[in-house]
Amino acid sequence: MTPTTTEDPREALQHGWPVGDGVSVVGSLPGDIDTNFRVTAPDGTDSVLKFVHPSTPDEVLEMEDAALRHLVRRLGEGTVPRPIPTRGGRTLHVEGACRVRRLTWLGGPTLAAVLPARIEPSASAERFFRSIGRFMGRVDLALADFTHPAAARPHRWDPLQGAWVQEGLRVIPRPASRALLERVLRRFGARVEPVACELPRSVIQGDGNDHNLIVDADDPWAGPVGVIDFGDLLETARICEPAVAAAYAAMRSGDPVGTIAEVVAGWSEELARAGVTVTDLELDVVAPLVRMRLAISVTMSAGRARECPGDTYLTVSEAPAWALIEALDGVDDAYLTARVRRACGRNPAPGSCRASGSSTRAGTSAPTDVPAASVPAEGLLARRRARTGPSLALSYAEPVHMVRGWRQYLYDAQGRTWLDLYNNVAHVGHSHPHVTEAIARQTGLLATNTRYLSQLRLDYIDRLAALFPDPLDTVWLLNSASEANELALRIARTATGRRDLIVQDAAYHGHTSTLIDASPYKAHGPGGGGTPAWVHPVALPDPYRGRWRAGRDADPGVRYANDLAERVDQLCAEGCAPAALLLETFPGVGGQIVPPKGYLPGAYAAVRDAGGVVIADEVQTGLGRLGRVMWGFETESVVPDLVVLGKPLGNGFPLAAVITTRALSEAFDTGMEFFSTFGGNPVACAAGTAVLDVLDDERLPANAECVGAHLRNGLADLVERHESIGDVRGMGLFLGVEIVTDRDARTPDPDTADRVVEGLKARGILTGVDGPDHNVIKLRGPLVLTDSDAERVVEAIDTVLSSRPT
Ligand code: PMP
DSSP states (O other): OOOOOOOHHHHHHHHSSSOOOOOOEEEEEEESEEEOOOEEEEEEEEEEEOOOOOOOOHHHHHHHHHHHHHHHHHOOSSSSSOOOTTTEEEEEEETTTEEEEEOEEEEEEEOHHSSSSSSSSOHHHHHHHHHHHHHHHHHHHHHHTOHHHHTOOOTTTTTGGGGGGGHGGOOOOHHHHHHHHHHHHHHHHHHHHHHGGOEEEEEEEEOTTTTTTTTTTGGGGOOEEEOOOOTTTTETTTTHHHHHHHHHHHTTTTSSHHHHHHHHHHHHHHHHHHTTTOOOOHTHHHHHHHHHHHHHHHHHHHHHHHHSOOOGGGGGOOOOOOHHHHHTTOOHHHHHHHHHHHHHSSSSOSOSSSHHSSSSTTTTOOTTTTTOTSSSSHHHHHHHHHHHHTTSSSSSSSSSOOEEBBBTTTTTTTHHHHHHHSSSTTTTBBOHHHHHHHHHHHHOOHHHHHHOHHHHHHHHHHHHHSSSOTTTEEEEESSSSHHHHHHHHHHHHHHHOOOEEEEETTOOOSHHHHHHHTHHHTTTTTOOOOOTTEEEEEOOOTTTTTTOOTSSSSSSSHHHHHHHHHHHHHHHHHTOOOEEEEEEEOOSSTTTTTOOTTHHHHHHHHHHHHTTTEEETTTTTTTTTTTOOGGGGGTTTTOOOOEEEOGGGTTTBBEEEEEEEEEHHHTSSOOOOOSSSSTTHHHHHHHHHHHHHHHTTTTTTHHHHHHHHHHHHHHHHHHHHOOEEEEEEETTTTTEEEEETTTTTEEEEEEHHHHHHHHHTTTTTTEETTTTTEEEEEEOOOOOOHHHHHHHHHHHHHHHHOOOOO
């Protein structure tokens, strides 16, 4: 871009307008193509002096001024800038080779200046984003009867005219980024182009971004009170207005899909108040229009970065726009549309108009479980009961019908957003686009059983093995942690020639016959038949509630290990020397326990001294959840003989593993071949590889450490306020809060624990209760949780515990 002026704004102002002497220039203002200055006249009034870019035709300037005057009449002074007439009563002053305009200064900061770069989901955030839509709706209602011959102009920022991005792609260097934009173009081609001429048209402002929306400095969350910059004013599909505003709002939002829906709903609400109905078709093209505006933005930025390196304003939205394009890439249009429709009070089921019913050629399929208000939860419950047995468990007194996951959020069929502090499978965040894309790509390429050579599998197990200390260098891939524990046990038994197993009280290791027997949580729980003779449970190393307690007994970890060693000696004496010790490094269903120092080394040594091996079940704690370490056993610098992994490995795609030593793997070679049809199939390996990529790229273990510490500190502060919190414990995003009726006696209080979990649920937060006394609140969730999520949880626990039971 060439600068448009060499003129002095002071001179232009004095020559063009009857201001007298004493003009001061407050400073230059960022601008898209014009060169702008804020100036103060001698009477103290501020205004904006715009040196118009030569590429803008006079008639566009005339249109803009006419629109601004029209809007001032409709909306009142102060909502939009008003053109200030020149000495000659015109709006344009010609100063040498330059054309200069002067507009009134709108008091109040821009939204970008006062609001946080990232707004986390909350009811007030929803209201705020809706207010943006409502404000743009007001502007559009006021523009509804405005016409100008220059309005229907070609304009590169108009999402409806975004097809030029196809040619602009060549300025995008990264092939993966180009591919993203190509998908946006394909979606646009399939969903918008066929219906473009049916969309109601109007003149719109066309640029409701956060640098143009003005808020009240004293009450910014009340929403926009003014808008500046009418350089993109044009006639197009009126739905482009909220689509553009939504694209920018979503860049700031922790819940982009919800934000898009809210902005559009606010706009539609405002139009409805004036008796103007937004059509279903308009709502159904919001998603591809939002994507297109983002694609235009990044393509423009890439072009400008080449032309004017160093001009940061021109590329101000580039990084967040890319991030949002990527984030939305994994979101189906059908789902986004359903959210928009629901927020607008319409039937969310797609298919009621052509656009939503058209094919999704862009390569993403419609969601399998589209939010549908027409399916009441009771109906699903009855079907579930009729078609499966009642023992197939559900969470919560009133079950939730989830239809979608995104990062740390889940969305139910009623359109509610849930903050997920429970699910530990969606390790790198629900529906991570990198993972879903890897799965989709691989399943379209090759999905076989595991009897073929596979580079993908070898690369994956190399990467996985590299995360373990020596001598753990051999990897077996399976489909579930139950299978992995089964295999680990088979290897241990084959290698030692023994059968017996030591486990911990209240442990859970899987749902197969053998593992139910080896899981006191089940075998000693409701419906359980007790542990068989070959299973030998030992005490949980619980330093809060167990036999040896931190703060009371010296070296509780060593004492628990000594107890275990005694048991091993006894077993050996009875002729039942153990094949293995199978233990969760940090017991999960046992109550989110961090074993006291000295336990793991002592326990490992005791079993090994007796000729047994150690199986570490790291299904809950592994892969960086603990933050500081990748695996729980690293906290004590011990190395197990076999490690079992499951849940998080595929981020929801079934994938589990046993990592062991070459010696044990060879000892397992008895002549019987090992075969698992799906274990480590190409799609699973693609998922696993993508999870490792994301873990690294997004530094999620470090995030788990920081956010986990913040959450733990917040919970620790609550201990002072609530007698019922007996203990706060854990590491990273593996945390537990133990609820008691009496802090001194440590009497478990399962009812209050349940009340807290249900109370959190009522506040949109998912957690769970476990522990042998059912009184430990488990806090975990995807590793993408943020500090503000942590604060929200602490605040909610505080509120629930402060309220009286009903
Ligand atoms: N081990 C542990 C510690 C677990 O938590 C679980 C599942 N809750 C399993 C094993 C079994 O995993 P899966 O259900 O994938 O077979």
